[in-house]
């Protein structure tokens with residue numbers, strides 16, 4: 169088996185490939201690594217045929233939808249997954265054929281209702297059901313400590329102790345363990361009594377993961393994160409550096425407009441001299457009154473350089489094809505000591 173482990177912070181994802189048929193699958197892709205999985209597959213001469221999520225992730229953004237769409241291949245999830253973009257739903261005992269490599273599905277609810285482990289010849293991808301030295305938590309939506317106990321002790325841990333385990337998370341730099349080592353060393357697995365295990369899981373005081381609400385929204389619906397929205401806008405918008413913007417303003421060109429997209433109070437407290445004020449929230453409403461000439465160069469500004477990117481993208485779509493966004497925003501402009509003026513437009 170061709171095998172690559174890709175870590176993003178504490179998130180672990182995997183590319184497995186069949187060396188004879190050149191077919192591959194990616195397990196638990198992270199959205200920032202979508203290009204990388206494709207590059208790794210190409211390096212090995214593999215074609216990714218499946219994108220698999222072991223469960224609905226609550227703490228990071230799944231790359232499955234994007235990777236599946238980019239490659240035109242199915243996103244595989246357990247049949248209980250709420251994600252509408254999961255187009256190949258699998259259940260207990262079913263097998264995914266990755267060339268000559270087989271991944272057998274074990275439904276292992278507990279961390280989430282839709283959690284599954286994927287068993288191949290010498291290893292098992294455990295998602296967040298079993299981690300190295302820990303287990304997945306059971307206090308997030310659809311988690312259940314009793315179900316996790318049953319999934320672990322009545323199913324996963326009954327597999328061959330020599331099987332290697334590869335989890336969806338590891339924060340301590342481990343890359344791999346075995347079922348046998350976890351049975352003896354994993355502190356969470358030492359409570360073998362069901363009630364004692366449930367009590368232990370209920371009394372863990374774990375902090376909430378960052379981006380919980382947003383990750384669940386994106387991963388359950390197939391929508392985009394705010395970061396993704398900004399990233400996509402930035403790929404369709406040219407930027408102007410602070411220095412080039414200052415020079416363009418100083419040159420006094422009559423086909424150059426600075427458009428400040430912040431709210432009124434922020435604009436009046438200090439804006440680039442000569443800027444026109446059109447808040448982002450009123451852009452579509454007032455564009456026809458404020459921007460009369462589609463051939464002028466428009467420099468969109470805001471406080472941090474993000475909302476102005478969205479505004480620039482919108483203006484470009486409307487036909488203001490020379491629109492750019494200020495790289496860095498007003499905060500960076502002031503930090504450079506560049507001039508501002510106060511007062512109403």
Ligand SMILES: [Fe+2]
Nearest residue numbers: 224225226296
């Ligand atoms: Fe998880």
